[in-house]
Amino acid sequence: MKLKDVLALLGLAGLWGASFLFIRIASPVFGPFLTIQGRVTVAAVALLLYLMLTKQSAQFQQLWKQYLIIGALNAAIPFTLIATAALHLTASMSAILNALTPLFTALVVWGWMKESLSLRKWFGIMMGICGVVILVGWSSMPFTTETLIAVCLAVLSTISYGFAGVYAKKAFAGVPPLSLATGQQAGASLLLLPFTLTHLPASTNSISAVAVWSVIGLALFCTAIAYLLYFYLIDSIGPTKTLSVTFLIPVFGMIWGSFFLHEQVTVGMVIGLLIILASVFLISDIRLQALSSHKRVQM
Numbered sequence: 001m002k003l004k005d006v007l008a009l010l011g012l013a014g015l016w017g018a019s020f021l022f023i024r025i026a027s028p029v030f031g032p033f034l035t036i037q038g039r040v041t042v043a044a045v046a047l048l049l050y051l052m053l054t055k056q057s058a059q060f061q062q063l064w065k066q067y068l069i070i071g072a073l074n075a076a077i078p079f080t081l082i083a084t085a086a087l088h089l090t091a092s093m094s095a096i097l098n099a100l101t102p103l104f105t106a107l108v109v110w111g112w113m114k115e116s117l118s119l120r121k122w123f124g125i126m127m128g129i130c131g132v133v134i135l136v137g138w139s140s141m142p143f144t145t146e147t148l149i150a151v152c153l154a155v156l157s158t159i160s161y162g163f164a165g166v167y168a169k170k171a172f173a174g175v176p177p178l179s180l181a182t183g184q185q186a187g188a189s190l191l192l193l194p195f196t197l198t199h200l201p202a203s204t205n206s207i208s209a210v211a212v213w214s215v216i217g218l219a220l221f222c223t224a225i226a227y228l229l230y231f232y233l234i235d236s237i238g239p240t241k242t243l244s245v246t247f248l249i250p251v252f253g254m255i256w257g258s259f260f261l262h263e264q265v266t267v268g269m270v271i272g273l274l275i276i277l278a279s280v281f282l283i284s285d286i287r288l289q290a291l292s293s294h295k296r297v298q299m
Helices: 003-030 031-055 060-085 091-098 101-112 117-139 145-171 177-197 210-237 245-261 267-282 286-293
Strands: none
Touching: 003 060, 003 091, 003 145, 003 210, 003 245, 031 060, 031 177, 031 210, 060 091, 060 145, 060 177, 091 117, 091 145, 091 210, 091 245, 091 267, 101 117, 101 145, 101 267, 117 267, 177 210, 245 267, 267 286
C-alpha cells in the first residue's frame, strides 16, 4: 500500500476506535437513546449534504423500506446496545468486545445462508468465546450483575451487525456504498426518534460541553468522515485490505480509553484481545465473503 493509504487505514481505525471513547463520555450524560440519536441524525445530514454536493442519489423512494431495516440492524439497535453497555463498561472493554462481529457474522452466514463452516472456523469461533471469558474474568472491573448484563448487551450488538451484513448482501446488490451509508443513518434516525423523545434527560444541569462535543465528534468524525475514508480505501486498496481495520479498531479503542479516560489496561485485557483477534483471523475469509460485495461498515 502507498503511504497515504496506510495513513488513511490508520486514521479510519483511530476514528472507529474513538467512537467507544465518545460513547463512554456521552451516554451517562444524555442517556443511550439521545446519544445515538445525535450520532445518526447529524451523520445522516452530513452524508446527505455530501451526496447533494457530489450530485449523487440515495434512492430513498425505491429503497426506503430496506433503509429502515438496515438502519435498525446496522445502526439503531447495535449503537444503542453499545451505548447502554457503556454505562457500565470501559471504552476499552467495549472496543474489544466489538471485535467479535466477524465471529457472529460467520454464524449468521452459516445459519441463514446455509454455508458450511470448516473445522478451522469452528475452532476460531470457540477461541473467540474463550477470549471473551478471559477478557471479562481477568479484568480490573468488578464482576457484578450490571457488568455481566453490559457484556451481554455488547455481544448482542455484534450479533445485530452479523444479521445486518447478511441482509445487506441480499438487499443492496448494486447500490452505491455511499447511498447505503446515508440511507442507513437516515433510517436509524427515524426509528430511534420515538424512543429518544420518551427517554430525554430529566435535567439539563449535568450536561457538559465535553459531552456535547463527544456527540458531535461521534457523528461527524467517527461516522460521516469515517465512512468517506472507508469508501476511499475500498476504491484504492480493495475490500480485503480495507477490512484489516477490524484488527486495529480495538487497539485504538484501548489507547484512547487509557489516554483520555485513564482506563487501566490489564494483562487479562491484552490476552483476551489477542485471542479474539486470532479467532477473527481464523474466520476472516467468511467475513470478507459476507461483506465485500456490499462494502458494509459498522463503527
